[in-house]
Amino acid sequence: MRQPRWHQEGEEPDYRFSLANERTFLAWIRTALALLAGAIAVIQFLPASALAGTRTVLAALLALAGSALPVAAYRRWARVQRAMRLGHGIPFTYLMAAVSTALAALGAGMIVLAFVA
Incomplete structure (x- = not known):
């Protein structure tokens, strides 16, 4: 399998940091699987509500x-990985804020559904 170009840049970081980065990646993958399981649960187990299509929208x-x-x-x-190879600091991301906000909004939608249904 071909390696990405950035893998040739800089020098190999301490394997402990690479493994920690990989564990963080796997935690995000578990979160994604939980979201997909939640979508299936919403479609299968949430009763049809008074708000037509809400269940489908939440699952989608x-x-x-x-x-x-x-x-x-x-x-x-x-x-x-690239930042570690080049000796730079960890790059900032809005990913955590975006996921937190989206899950809070979806949770609020589920609460509304629980009271309406």
Whole structure:
């Protein structure tokens, strides 16, 4: 398998830091899987509510987030690996704020659904 270009830049970081970065990536992947499982649960177990299509919209949002998160997680992992190879600081990301905000909004939507249904 061909390695990305940045893998040839700089020098190999301490393997402990690379493994820590990989564990963080895997945590984001677990979060993505949980979002996808949540989408399935919403469609299968949430009763049809008075708000037509709400269940489908919530499930679609969860599925979209669960599908987009692995891509964002890989990009984040690669940026951190590259920064470590070049001796730079860890790059800033809005990923955590975006996921937190999206999950808070989806959670609020679920609460509304629980009271309406």
